[in-house]
Amino acid sequence: xxxxxxxxxxxxxxxxxxxxxxxxxxxxxxxxxxxxxxxxxxxxxxxxxxxxxxxxxxxxxxxxxxxxxxxxxxxxxxxxxxxxxxxxxxxxxxxxxxxxxxxxxxxxxxxxxxxxxxxxxxxxxxxxxxxxxxxxxxxxxxxxxxxxxxxxxxxxxxxxxxxxxxxxxxxxxxxxxxxxxxxxxxxxxxxxxxxxxxxxxxxxxxxxxxxxxxxxxxxxxxxxxxxxxxxxxxxxxxxxxxxxxxx
Numbered sequence: 029x030x031x032x033x034x035x036x037x038x039x040x041x042x043x044x045x046x047x048x049x050x051x052x053x054x055x056x057x058x059x060x061x062x063x064x065x066x067x068x069x070x071x072x073x074x075x076x077x078x079x080x081x082x083x084x085x086x087x088x089x090x091x092x093x094x095x096x097x098x099x100x101x102x103x104x105x106x107x108x109x110x111x112x113x114x115x116x117x118x119x120x121x122x123x124x125x126x127x128x129x130x131x132x133x134x135x136x137x138x139x140x141x142x143x144x145x146x147x148x149x150x151x152x153x154x155x156x157x158x159x160x161x162x163x164x165x166x167x168x169x170x171x172x173x174x175x176x177x178x179x180x181x182x183x184x185x186x187x188x189x190x191x192x193x194x195x196x197x198x199x200x201x202x203x204x205x206x207x208x209x210x211x212x213x214x215x216x217x218x219x220x221x222x223x224x225x226x227x228x229x230x231x232x233x234x235x236x237x238x239x240x241x242x243x244x245x246x247x248x249x250x251x252x253x254x255x256x257x258x259x260x261x262x263x264x265x266x267x268x269x270x271x272x273x274x275x
Contacts, residue, residue, distance in 0.1 A: 039088035048132030055079035055130040061092035079130040083159030085114040093117040108146030142181025143168035164206040216245040
């Protein structure tokens, strides 16, 4: 399998080019750019792109779709039905739990909501493209536009993605790859959810409100992501920069 990655220098978002073989069809996963390295890879491998498969609708994952369509106007741009109207350049939808044939490969669509309602992870040939649900040593937040809930995110991470075979390679929407085995062992959120490490109980202020800091974990950009619990017992995952410890 051919797999090439390009990462945006500011967004740190990944765009992937995937194909079964040289000289065949190919597809992109997301389209945050920069696209030129992937366009060069298309030429180098003599590929014909036929699809753009979008994990979700956020700008840093879709902003370069027009550049792809300018080169290949017949490319199908697919996204989960609940987010179809949020991306002007989408041409169709892909339902969760189905298989899309693209790039000479079977791509299984896994519904992994939390960060957005229609978030899809894409499983193909031992690799899973996780969008903004699961990162190396971190997880997605549930405060972005169209996010759903902490419960959804936890289910998507633990019961869908980390339930895959341990050797499965995780290809996240931002920064570096990992594996299921590595995240089960080292991801701080997964370790607490598995019961390996205890929850914290430090008082804090989060988003200007009193809360309990359950976990201050890493984020993909070198900062932090915080799991907090509100006084009414609800759990939330918020940017670490929005948390004041000991407050």
